[in-house]
Amino acid sequence: MLVFRTCSEMQVWRASLDHATRVAFVPTMGYLHEGHLSLLREARRRGDRLVLSIFVNPTQFGPNEDLARYPRDEAGDLAKASECGVDVAFCPTDPRELYPQGTNTWVEVQGLDRHLCGASRPGHFRGVCTVVAKLWGLVRPDVALFGEKDFQQLAILRRMHADLFLGGEVVGMPIVREPDGLAMSSRNANLSPEARAQALAISRWLAAVRQRFEAGEREATALLGDPAAALAPGRVDYASLVDADDLQPVTEVAKPALCAVAAFFGGVRLIDNTVLRP
Numbered sequence: 001m002l003v004f005r006t007c008s009e010m011q012v013w014r015a016s017l018d019h020a021t022r023v024a025f026v027p028t029m030g031y032l033h034e035g036h037l038s039l040l041r042e043a044r045r046r047g048d049r050l051v052l053s054i055f056v057n058p059t060q061f062g063p064n065e066d067l068a069r070y071p072r073d074e075a076g077d078l079a080k081a082s083e084c085g086v087d088v089a090f091c092p093t094d095p096r097e098l099y100p101q102g103t104n105t106w107v108e109v110q111g112l113d114r115h116l117c118g119a120s121r122p123g124h125f126r127g128v129c130t131v132v133a134k135l136w137g138l139v140r141p142d143v144a145l146f147g148e149k150d151f152q153q154l155a156i157l158r159r160m161h162a163d164l165f166l167g168g169e170v171v172g173m174p175i176v177r178e179p180d181g182l183a184m185s186s187r188n189a190n191l192s193p194e195a196r197a198q199a200l201a202i203s204r205w206l207a208a209v210r211q212r213f214e215a216g217e218r219e220a221t222a223l224l225g226d227p228a229a230a231l232a233p234g235r236v237d238y239a240s241l242v243d244a245d246d247l248q249p250v251t252e253v254a255k256p257a258l259c260a261v262a263a264f265f266g267g268v269r270l271i272d273n274t275v276l277r278p
């Protein structure tokens, strides 16, 4: 497995491949878990060469967010990547590789970012789109894989990919969960044992919403119930029902809808979701 630190190493390698070689790409912020590995395994199946990027992208973090305490373990990540058959791990250690001094080019997808994480993390998706557009230009993948845990991110990146004619294909992958239901996330590592136990309220609440839906309920307020009570002592950031395509709030589920939640447990912000399909 090759490990590249610079954009030019990445570009030179990419340019050395012939036209028929299919490149599959999994962008991440590292601290790899089974969710990431499920993307890597599927990517391995879909490409002749597999590229993983590990970059904790500073531009997608707000000033009061957890950039400084985002978990990192590059040695562990590289061992897991190698086991999954990664050919190239692109790990720029210096953020100036992707954001050279004087850079002031930004990519923004408007509309889809109005609610959910877009509303509570201003500028977050501008940072995500910008870094993914840069990575796309460097890696020029035939296929790139993203998880549905970050459902809004996936929807926004699909739109960016189409609108900018980036080429290749975007593939969404199902949420991987711990055996007790907690969605896997690098940030789970920052949970105390007490907060880890309390955070199970998220998947329990989503299961309860789904149960009400399966029993025939279609009205949004009845489906959502009382999220603040259901997630206590976690603090709800948002708990919403939106159209699964345009991500705008719905009052009734008449077509596929996304039930999405973000909540803080012991100061750690976790997200999760489920899609309700009538």
Ligand SMILES: Nc1ncnc2c1ncn2[C@@H]1O[C@H](COP(=O)(O)OP(=O)(O)OP(=O)(O)O)[C@@H](O)[C@H]1O
Pocket (backbone or CB within 6 Å): 027, 028, 029, 030, 035, 036, 038, 039, 145, 146, 147, 148, 149, 150, 173, 174, 175, 176, 177, 183, 184, 185, 186, 187, 188
């Ligand atoms: N549980 C999961 N199941 C499936 N895909 C996942 C899961 N967790 C993360 N991913 C996907 O892995 C990719 C990289 O995500 P990232 O490195 O931010 O990991 P993360 O665990 O989501 O971290 P965070 O703590 O920031 O939420 C994204 O496409 C993300 O949607």
Ligand SMILES: CC(C)(CO)[C@@H](O)C(=O)[O-]
Pocket (backbone or CB within 6 Å): 027, 028, 029, 055, 057, 060, 128, 131, 132, 150, 153
């Ligand atoms: C897509 C991504 C790698 C961009 O930094 C990040 O937002 C993530 O890991 O989901």
Ligand code: BAL
Pocket (backbone or CB within 6 Å): 029, 060, 061, 150, 153
């Ligand atoms: N998985 C999304 C990255 C973030 O929360 O910044």
